Amino acid sequence: MRMRLLTIAGLAMSGLAVAVGAETQQAEPEPVTFLGQIIAPEQITRGEVLYAESCASCHGADLEGAPDWRRRNANGRMPAPPHDKTGHTWHHSDRQLFTITKLGVGSVVPGYESDMPAYQNILSDAEIIAVLAFIKSTWPERQRAAQAGINESEGEGS
């Protein structure tokens, strides 16, 4: 009987250890991925620097977008939208975000005129990915999960 109790206690302890381990694991932030690849923290840091240099002047230092960004400018073009949870960036797949950034919005929506340039001659592919990974790293879990679902629907993973 004593051996049985010890066994039960041991199992309980190991179960507790597993539960604690799982809890600790859940507390770990999910790594940021882009096009299915895990992005290293130093790349995200590099992306933050590049964002400040190349994007923040229009999209906002805190990714908040241009003031009144839902209202069209006098020239008919839309102001720069936010990239935080209040915007619609997280409604786009990784593939769409990369293509829009590299080739311009008009590459995805033919004929669409935007003030945002195509970055293919300004940033390398790796730098574009770093910037986009940094933006993704700022999203709350709900937005990251929703965007991961959009990626999955395109079959590219999150």
Place this chain on the structure above:
Amino acid sequence: MDRSGAFNKPASATGNGHPRKPHRRMFLTMTGGTFIAALLPGRSAQATGYATSAITFSGQTVIVAGDSVRSVDVSTGTTVDLTTPERPVHALAIHPDRPDRLFAAPEDGGIAQSNDGGRLWHSAGNGLPDAQVTALAVAAAAPDTVYATVSGDGLWRSEDAGGTWSFVMDRPWIEEAERDVLALASVNLASGMGGIWLYAGTETGLTRVPDCFCRWQDVVAGDAMDALVAGAAPPPEAPLPEDEPVLALVSAHAAPERLFAALPSGLWASADGGVMWERKSSVQVRALAVDPMDPGHIAAATDTELKLSRDGGANWATLAAL
């Protein structure tokens, strides 16, 4: 019959139950909410001279709104007057999961809501600008999400069934100018951005925006991104005629890729989400609705008649005089 306890129009004021002129007092603009109670006895369809601006299916009836709000039984054509609005109704919207809940856009602004199939109404435009609501739609996949386009302003959304509204998008930009939206339809086809599409008919044609509201864009085949990556030539398109206003636009709830549009040149239909269009009839339509249970069952209001088609718009029969 006083159903609202707040506002009751005596039967005599309706001209023996057949109001030919709209009452000129305000419709749904009184403070604290305005209610209309003018339940009139059923009667057979007959010519009355009403102007009709909007129609929608509600169960086995078609709700007809304009100078009056009435229901017409789709089997018998029997018409029941529901209310006599103080201001004519400009647009209507409903979701098939909530057939008794109607949203209406009265002339000169605001939104009215009825939860009893069109008899009693209250104001539901809290936060909207004081301008004409030109079109209404309920989100196909979210019955509590309602869209309204405001003249000279843009697209607004309520996610609590008309309780509160927020601005989500400017008006469509077409041919170097912003365009008012004349007709709006929530189309339950995947936008590729985690949601569905909102289609808009304007004075200069058709456009659409994903319901994340990133940008108005032309209706094209497939996914523009796929075409870009694959380098494939886009499939052929047969768009609606250019330079004609899209006066009414509906998507079939049971088959959202099937769209119907009313233009001055007649009734047009698409079976592929708006890429290829075919003119089905030369009938001149003021308002249009499609049965949520049967995508081939269409109701159309002309200047003088409410018509039904059972074959997707090719053949029509008169259901009631208007």
